[in-house]
Amino acid sequence: MSASSLISRVRRVSPSALISRVPYPSAAARTAIGIATVATQAGIGVTGSIVRVTDSGLACPTWPQCQPGAMLPYENPEYPMLNQWIEFGNRLLTIIVILVAGIALITAWRIRQAHPERRRPVVLGWTIVAGVAAQGGIGALTVMxxxxxxxxxxxxxxxxxxxxxxxxxxHAFHEGDEPARFHLGARGRALLVSLGVAIAVVLVSGTVLTGAGPHAGDPDTERLDAPIDVVAGVHAAALGVFLLVLIAIGLQAARGGASAGFRRRYAVVWALALAQSVLGVVQYRLGVPEPLVSLHVLGSFAVLIxxxxxxxxxxxRGDAPQPPSRAAMADANRAVASGPA
Incomplete structure (x- = not known):
């Protein structure tokens, strides 16, 4: 076989050539894949909290195996079977997270094949896939x-x-790639950036509070030596700042420029943030019961989303390009199949 024919065959089976055979994703497919990507990334965090509050974090003491020399849980006097399956089940969910992240990347890649100017969805897709891989390493180190x-x-x-x-x-699946133009002007943009910083502080302070709390994932795990009341006060203050910034955004939106969609989402943030605040107070007053901990983690992801x-x-960012015609897609597919990967 000549070198040129070998190269031609390799090109035909390259990732780009294979993806070019995938149908161009419809709006409904893009929506479903986007929702699934968000849900799986948040869901694995919620199930991780269940691992923690049930003291199952070290029920599978090795990684990726559950027990030394065995991938699956088995009867062990040191680690109850239920706790082993809770921890191992959380690990199995990682497979679904990886699968969905891969589908999202393929979707973004397929869109770019039809619209070469659309780089942002592909960059986001690759970043999420890399982040999921990094999370696997972080999870392994956490157990180790x-x-x-x-x-x-x-x-x-x-x-x-x-x-x-x-x-x-x-959102990138349904919007263009023009430079972002903020509806509420420079002040509104600054407030939205501040809101993002505020929720980051809320989340970080929440993890510190968790580190000082009673649920470590294993009864023998050392906890953060910090006064709970002080850390809880810092966490509550961070949430207060988040709500103050949210009020400022509402006042800015009331001056005009906010779309109906923005107003609806603004109301949703308020509803979820207030519900999460009440849940946090109840959880604290009741001594941090296990079910409320996982519910609070679910609430934190809901507010974040x-x-x-x-x-x-x-x-x-402008409108997303219209799906290409069948003739245009056929031409693009032939170009991908014959060109370099």
């Missing part, structure tokens, strides 16, 4: 280092970054 509190916090915070990126990708969606609604 016996659930030390700051490693658990890092694991959770990495999930929050991936959730924010997933929201951006879900709503805030990221508000950010996206606050700016305009």
């Amino acid at each position: 280092w016996d659930l030390v509190w700051w490693m658990v916090a890092t694991h959770f915070l990495a999930s929050t970054v991936l959730v924010w990126l997933a929201v951006l990708l879900a 709503a805030t990221a969606s508000l950010w996206c609604a606050g700016r305009d």
